[in-house]
Each structure stands twice: as C-alpha cells, then as structure tokens.
Amino acid sequence: MFPFQTACHEFVMRTSQFLIATQKETPADAEIVSHQLMLRAGLIRKIAAGLYTWLPLGLRVLRKVETIVREEMDRSGAQEVSMPVMQPAELWEESGRWEQYGPELLRIRDRHERDFCLGPTHEEVITALVRDEIRSYKQLPLNLYQVQTKVRDEIRPRFGVMRSREFIMKDAYSFHVSQASLQETYEVMFDTYSRIFTRLGLEFRPVIADTGSIGGSASHEFHVLADSGEDAIAFSDASDYAANVEMAEALAPGETRAQPTAAMARADTPGVTTIDALAGFLSVESTTCLKTLVVKGDQDGALVALVLRGDHQLNTVKAAHLEGVASPLQMAAEDEVRAALGAGFGSLGPVGLDIPVYVDRAAAVLADFNCGANEDGVHFTGVNWERDCPLPQVADLREVVEGDPSPDGKGKLRIRRGIEVGHIFQLGDKYSAAMGARVLDETGKNVTMTMGCYGIGVTRIVAAAIEQNHDDSGIIWPHSMAPFQVAIVPLNMRKSEAVADAAETLYAQLRELGVEVLMDDRDERPGVKFADMELVGIPHRVVIGDRALAEGNLEYKGRRDADAQLVPQDKVIELLREKLG
RNA sequence: CGGGGCGUAGCGCAGUCUGGUAGCGCACCACACUGGGGGUGUGGUGGUCACAGGUUCAAAUCCUGUCGUCCCGACCA
Numbered sequence: 001m002f003p004f005q006t007a008c009h010e011f012v013m014r015t016s017q018f019l020i021a022t023q024k025e026t027p028a029d030a031e032i033v034s035h036q037l038m039l040r041a042g043l044i045r046k047i048a049a050g051l052y053t054w055l056p057l058g059l060r061v062l063r064k065v066e067t068i069v070r071e072e073m074d075r076s077g078a079q080e081v082s083m084p085v086m087q088p089a090e091l092w093e094e095s096g097r098w099e100q101y102g103p104e105l106l107r108i109r110d111r112h113e114r115d116f117c118l119g120p121t122h123e124e125v126i127t128a129l130v131r132d133e134i135r136s137y138k139q140l141p142l143n144l145y146q147v148q149t150k151v152r153d154e155i156r157p158r159f160g161v162m163r164s165r166e167f168i169m170k171d172a173y174s175f176h177v178s179q180a181s182l183q184e185t186y187e188v189m190f191d192t193y194s195r196i197f198t199r200l201g202l203e204f205r206p207v208i209a210d211t212g213s214i215g216g217s218a219s220h221e222f223h224v225l226a227d228s229g230e231d232a233i234a235f236s237d238a239s240d241y242a243a244n245v246e247m248a249e250a251l252a253p254g255e256t257r258a259q260p261t262a263a264m265a266r267a268d269t270p271g272v273t274t275i276d277a278l279a280g281f282l283s284v285e286s287t288t289c290l291k292t293l294v295v296k297g298d299q300d301g302a303l304v305a306l307v308l309r310g311d312h313q314l315n316t317v318k319a320a321h322l323e324g325v326a327s328p329l330q331m332a333a334e335d336e337v338r339a340a341l342g343a344g345f346g347s348l349g350p351v352g353l354d355i356p357v358y359v360d361r362a363a364a365v366l367a368d369f370n371c372g373a374n375e376d377g378v379h380f381t382g383v384n385w386e387r388d389c390p391l392p393q394v395a396d397l398r399e400v401v402e403g404d405p406s407p408d409g410k411g412k413l414r415i416r417r418g419i420e421v422g423h424i425f426q427l428g429d430k431y432s433a434a435m436g437a438r439v440l441d442e443t444g445k446n447v448t449m450t451m452g453c454y455g456i457g458v459t460r461i462v463a464a465a466i467e468q469n470h471d472d473s474g475i476i477w478p479h480s481m482a483p484f485q486v487a488i489v490p491l492n493m494r495k496s497e498a499v500a501d502a503a504e505t506l507y508a509q510l511r512e513l514g515v516e517v518l519m520d521d522r523d524e525r526p527g528v529k530f531a532d533m534e535l536v537g538i539p540h541r542v543v544i545g546d547r548a549l550a551e552g553n554l555e556y557k558g559r560r561d562a563d564a565q566l567v568p569q570d571k572v573i574e575l576l577r578e579k580l581g
Numbered sequence: 582c583g584g585g586g587c588g589u590a591g592c593g594c595a596g597u598c599u600g601g602u603a604g605c606g607c608a609c610c611a612c613a614c615u616g617g618g619g620g621u622g623u624g625g626u627g628g629u630c631a632c633a634g635g636u637u638c639a640a641a642u643c644c645u646g647u648c649g650u651c652c653c654g655a656c657c658a
Contacts, residue, residue: 024607024619025593029651039592049650104657155582155656209658221658420658492616527618534618545617555617 012056013484013511015520015532019056021045022532032228034466035160037475041536043462050157050165057536058462060483062168065461066147068199068480069170076192078143078172083125085149089115091124095434106153118151123431123453126173130449131437137177140439140449141185145172147458161459162419170456175432175449177441182426182450186218189424189454193222196456197422201478202465205418207233208243209425219425222456223418226467233418234400238411245415246317248400249407250361258367262382264351270377273346275310278379282370286310290363290371290383292348294332294341297324297356303332303340305392307350307359309366312398319397324356347372350389351380357392364394419464420457427451475537476559484518485580486510487538489529491545493521502554502569503544509573515580534559540579542572 012018021042030036038044043058054062070080086108092098097105098117106118119125126144134142150169157165172189176182190206197204202224209221221244223233235242243249272281279286289310297304304325308314320327338344340355349371350357363369370381385391404413431437432449441447462481469476479485488510490503503519510517518538520529526545533541543555543564554572557564558579567575 023592027592028587028594031652102657152657156652158651423658495616525616525618525620527620529619530617531619543617547617 013507013516013518015518015522018518020532020536021055021057022535030160032159032162032467033470034162034228034463037466037470037535038160038463041475044161050154050163052161052164052166057483061462061477061481062458064481064483065200065458066168066170069147069196069456069458072192072196072199073145073170073172076143076188078145078174080146081126081129081144082146083119083122083129083148085118085151086116087119087122087125089117091128091435092117095124095127095431097124104152104154106151119148120150120152121455122146122148122171123173123427123451124435127431127435127437127451130173130175131432131435134175134437134439134449137439137441137447141174141176141181143172143174143185143189145170145454160463162463164459167460168458170458172454174452174454175437176451177439177447177449179450182452183218186424186426186452189452190220193422193424193454193456197222197224199480200461200465201480202421202461203468204421205233205235205242206240207235207418208247209423219423221420222422222424224421224461224464224468225416226419226464227417228467229417229419231418231420232415234404234413234415236406236408236411237414239406239408241406241408241410243407245399246315248413250315250396250398250400251405251407252361252394253365255365257365257385260367260382260384260387262368262384264380264382264384264388266373267379267381268377269347269379272377272379273344278370279310282379282381284370288366288369290349290366290369292350292353292372294337294348294355295319296326296330296332298326299324303336303355305348305350305353305355305357306397307357307363307371307392308398309360309363312360312362312401314397315399318395322358322395322397341374343372343374343376347374347376347378349373349380349383350392351383352389358395358397359392360397361394362398364391419460419467421461421464422454422456424454425452427453470537473531474535477537477539479539479580482516482537482539484516484538486515486517486540486542486576487533488517488519489526489533489541489543490519490521491526491529491543493544494523496546496549498549499544499546502549506542506544506554506572510576513573513577515576540576542576 023040026036027039030039042055044052044054047053089098105120108116110116147170149166151166154163154165157163174185204222204224207221207223209219232245233242234245234248269281272278275286275289275291278289287309291308291310293306293314294303295306306314306319316329319325320329334345352374367384368382370379371383373380400413402415406413429448429450432451437449438446439449465478465481466475488503488507490499493500493503507517507519539559541557548555548566552569553566554569555564556567556575
C-alpha cells in the first residue's frame with residue numbers, strides 16, 4: 001500500500017489543505033449576487049472578460065450538476081458522446097450557418113489556412129455523424145447527448161458565468177422517422193428535464209416558448225425563478241400553465257361593451273402627450289383612455305396603428321405576428337407619423353384614421369373613452385366604437401399583467417422573473433434536409449430524418465441556484481449541489497485535546513460512511529470559520545467546542561436554521577443521517 | 582457597434598484638478614497575546630501607477646495614441 005494514497009484523500013477534505021479562496025470584499029465589477037458570491041466564496045476566478053477558471057470548490061459543484069444531468073439523461077435512454085469543440089467550416093457551410101451566424105461564431109484558421117470555428121452548438125457535427133452512421137429506420141429513434149464546452153463570442157459577456165463566452169452545456173439531439181416518434185421523445189425529454197431540476201432542488205417552471213424563426217410545433221424553456229432573471233414569465237396560480245410573457249395570451253375580457261352614454265366632445269389639451277398626463281388633465285382613470293401606437297407595415301412606407309387601453313403595454317412579439325405588420329417589429333418615427341396622420345405621438349387616436357388599425361381586446365370593449373384627435377394638443381372625450389369611428393380588427397396586442405385570467409381558463413396569472421436554464425424544441429428537418437441525413441423507411445423509401453434538440457446550461461445552473469438560494473452570509477446550496485454536505489468546525493483544537501479528539505473521531509466516522517465532509521482544521525478564530533463555512537454554503541455544520549463538549553454535547557446547525565441545537569456526542573451521526581436523508 | 586465610467590499590491594480604495602520620496606484598509610509572512618462570530622500589538626513581504634510615445638530638470642499626475650475592463654443601449658436567444 002502506498003501511504004500517500006490515503007494521505008492525498010485525507011488532505012483534500014481538510015481546510016488546511018483544500019484551497020479555500022474566500023474573500024471578504026466584494027469585487028467591484030461583479031454586478032449580480034451570484035457573481036459576487038461565486039467570486040467571494042472562491043468558486044471561480046476571472047481570467048478575461050467572460051472567461052473563468054473554476055477553483056476546486058466551484059468545480060465540485062459543477063460536477064454535481066453534471067452528474068445529475070448524466071444520470072437522468074442515461075436513464076431516459078439517451079447515449080453520451082463527445083464532439084469536438086473545434087469544427088471545420090465545411091459543415092457549417094453545408095447547413096448555411098457559416099454565412100448566417102454572424103460574429104458570435106468564433107472563427108479561427110489553422111496553420112494550413114483552413115477555416116474552423118469553435119462550436120457554439122453542435123447540430124452540424126451530430127447531423128453529419130448520424131447521416132454517415134444511420135441507414136435504417138430500425139436504428140431509430142436515436143438520442144445522443146454530450147456535456148461539452150461551448151464557445152460564443154458574446155458582444156457583451158456579463159453577470160459572471162451567467163452569460164460568458166465559454167460555458168458548459170449539455171446538448172442532446174434526437175433523430176426520428178416520424179413526427180409521432182419525435183413527439184414521444186420530446187415528452188420524455190420534458191419529463192427528464194423536470195426530474196433534473198427537481199433533483200437539483202431548484203424552484204423552476206417549464207414555460208411555453210416562442211419557436212422563433214426555426215419554426216416547429218413545440219418548444220419549452222425551463223426557467224429557474226429568481227428576481228434577477230432576464231426573462232419575465234407568466235404562470236397560473238391554479239394550474240401548471242406557464243409561458244414566457246412574450247407568448248402569454250391576454251384573454252378577451254368577459255364583459256361586453258356598454259352602451260354609449262356620453263356625447264363625443266373635443267377637448268383642448270395643450271402639452272398633454274402621455275396617458276398619465278391625459279388622465280390627470282381630464283380627472284379620469286388611465287383605463288378609460290386609449291393609446292395609439294404606430295408601427296411600420298410590411299410594405300415599403302406603410303404604417304399600421306395599434307390601439308391599446310391606456311394602462312396596458314404593447315407586446316412586441318404579438319404585434320410582429322399581425323398581418324401587414326413588419327417582423328421584427330419596428331416603431332414608426334415621429335416625423336413619419338406626423339406626415340401621414342397630421343399629429344405627433346401624444347395626440348393620436350382611432351377617430352378618422354385612414355391607415356390599417358388593430359385594436360386590443362381590452363380596448364375594444366371600452367365605451368365613452370378618451371383618445372387623441374390626430375391634431376396636436378387636442379383630444380376627444382366620450383368616444384364610442386361604431387358610433388364615432390368604426391371598430392377596427394380586434395386582436396391580442398397587449399402584454400399580460402399580474403392578475404389576468406390564465407389562458408387555460410384556470411386561475412389567475414402571476415408574473416415572476418426567470419433564468420433560462422434549459423430549452424427543448426422540435427427542430428424538424430432544418431439540418432437533416434440541408435445536410436442530407438436520410439434513412440430508408442419500412443417501405444424502402446428514402447426519408448429525411450426529423451430532429452429534436454435539447455439543451456441545459458450547466459454552468460448557468462450554478463449561478464441560477466445561487467440567485468435563488470442565498471442570504472446575507474452567502475450561498476445556501478441545495479443538498480444535491482453542495483460541494484460538501486457537512487462542515488466540522490472544531491474551536492480552538494490546537495489547545496484542546498478533547499475538541500481535537502472529538503473532531504477527528506466524528507470526521508473519521510463520517511468519512512467511513514461516505515459523507516462528503518469538510519473539516520475546518522485551520523488555526524483560525526471561530527468567527528472566521530463560521531463566516532467562511534456560511535459564505536461557501538455548506539448545508540450542515542457541526543461545531544465542536546470545549547463548552548458544550550464538557551457536557552458531552554456537540555452543536556448542529558443547518559445552513560438555513562436560525563439557531564444551533566445541542567446534540568449529545570453519540571447521537572450526532574444519527575442526526576446527520578436523518579438530515580442527509 | 583453607439584454612449585458613459587474605471588485601469589495605482591491578491592481584493593477594496595486614496596493620491597491625478599494644482600507635476601517633486603507611491604500610500605491606506607483587508608489579505609499574506611514572523612513573533613507574542615487572544616480563543617464561541619471576520620480579534621489585538623510589534624515587525625515585515627509585495628507595485629514597470631494598463632501600455633506606447635510626447636512635454637518637462639522632474640510625470641501615477643499634463644498631452645497624444647493604443648489596449649483592457651465594467652455599466653447602459655442596440656444585437657443575439
């Protein structure tokens with residue numbers, strides 16, 4: 001037996017040997033809390049903008065995430081592969097993305113002047129592989145995945161590992177002869193993702209997502225809920241409906257339009273150009289006012305007016321999907337509007353408009369409303385649809401708000417912010433068709449495979465978990481992600497033999513049981529050790545001090561507990577077993 | 582790519598306007614004290630003041646250029 005074998009293992013579980021690179025001060029360039037805490041707790045260090053080294057502690061967390069992802073992917077029937085980070089330009093030319101992708105694709109040239117890129121994703125490589133290897137429908141469906149470093153030359157890397165230039169992603173690609181088979185695998189992946197995020201201990205929502213330009217019939221994003229999230233998501237308080245706010249439908253109001261009671265009148269409103277100002281000027285609620293936005297049409301020089309209730313916001317994704325409206329959405333310039341309609345932004349309204357008009361469902365049921373008169377400094381009051389102006393085509397134009405009825409008819413919508421950590425979608429034949437990935441079907445006919453793809457941002461999960469789980473003292477890891485489960489904190493062990501003995505005994509017992517335990521055997525004062533173990537976020541802490549030990553007790557405290565509890569020395573293992581599940 | 586901020590020790594910062602010995606706190610090393618919430622004292626280590634050029638007897642400081650980095654926006658999904 002080689003003595004150093006055990007010695008090496010022994011040492012890494014002790015803070016005196018393990019690299020604990022904590023910092024008291026918050027680095028000035030870290031904006032969000034996860035970035036600050038990852039630096040302060042010594043998980044990562046920046047090497048350049050958007051590029052980070054993972055320190056031992058951080059890497060342990062990253063590996064935890066990867067392990068769970070692998071276990072669940074394997075369990076789903078997917079098979080792991082590993083594809084190169086560096087990829088030949090030819091493949092990207094085949095799919096057409098060498099031209100399409102833009103500067104985010106980091107292109108490099110080798111010594112023979114041949115073009116390559118560092119892969120931001122791997123559709124091309126996997127499709128080429130499957131095209132060459134798979135001949136028959138009998139070999140399908142096939143789902144291949146990898147856990148691999150991706151490179152994206154982000155315009156502006158930010159928020160630490162949340163949006164970095166190099167990151168680890170689990171990406172999977174499935175291949176099918178039929179849409180039905182794709183749908184089946186898609187559902188399996190949906191369930192697998194739900195299992196993964198549940199096991200990781202994160203509060204998440206699968207969210208209906210925009211399929212964007214890629215098309216396809218289904219796409220879901222998985223979001224970790226956190227106030228700092230980049231996306232707004234709407235979900236029902238009474239069902240599992242959840243959608244990106246971009247996609248969430250605002251249902252038509254239940255009530256029908258009331259009969260007119262007021263006569264239309266002209267009001268001089270000098271300098272009133274906002275809904276708030278108008279409501280204030282007329283002493284009415286903003287919900288009785290209409291706002292009229294003008295966007296560019298899909299024909300050159302064409303304009304389209306969009307009418308919303310004063311308190312509502314335009315949803316640009318919905319608007320861009322309207323017939324006759326340019327996609328992506330472009331707001332018209334004010335001088336263009338003035339030339340066409342005779343008034344500037346603050347004085348527009350649906351009365352007498354001779355361009356195409358859409359009205360939002362909520363605005364369409366208003367009666368006796370107030371709106372601009374298409375004349376600067378003038379508004380109308382007491383306006384009614386079909387009496388004073390025609391009712392335009394009604395559409396869902398607005399952004400949903402908290403309290404709206406859920407589109408599935410169950411409950412009300414709540415809105416929270418989310419961090420996108422997973423995305424599954426049905427790709428169809430975009431890549432398989434472009435790259436000629438075909439198989440023979442049961443009738444002997446050549447058919448193009450249909451594909452699904454499924455991504456998880458592994459590095460981003462670490463940051464998202466911290467955004468969701470932290471307090472003033474530092475990180476609070478979910479059990480499944482914690483770098484160590486238990487911290488043993490002996491106080492003054494250099495002087496107290498009893499403390500040292502108790503600590504070493506407990507340490508040995510936990511090691512024997514296979515518990516990931518970190519022994520803080522540094523000759524530091526208690527405050528330093530407590531602060532470090534809390535900052536680093538270890539879920540369970542056992543403090544061993546002379547005081548309690550004299551009574552035969554140790555102290556246990558969970559990371560989220562307010563206070564420690566005394567535990568008889570011989571009951572500690574039992575307690576920890578219970579806590580660790 | 583547009584706008585703005587910042588580059589001085591590992592981290593946080595002062596010094597720059599008004600040119601004249603490169604500083605403070607934390608961290609780190611040594612010793613002593615202390616020992617239940619980032620402790621105290623004494624003595625230390627560590628800097629090409631982002632880089633290049635210029636002005637000057639003299640540049641962290643003034644001038645010109647370059648680079649890096651952060652924020653906002655646009656872009657991307």
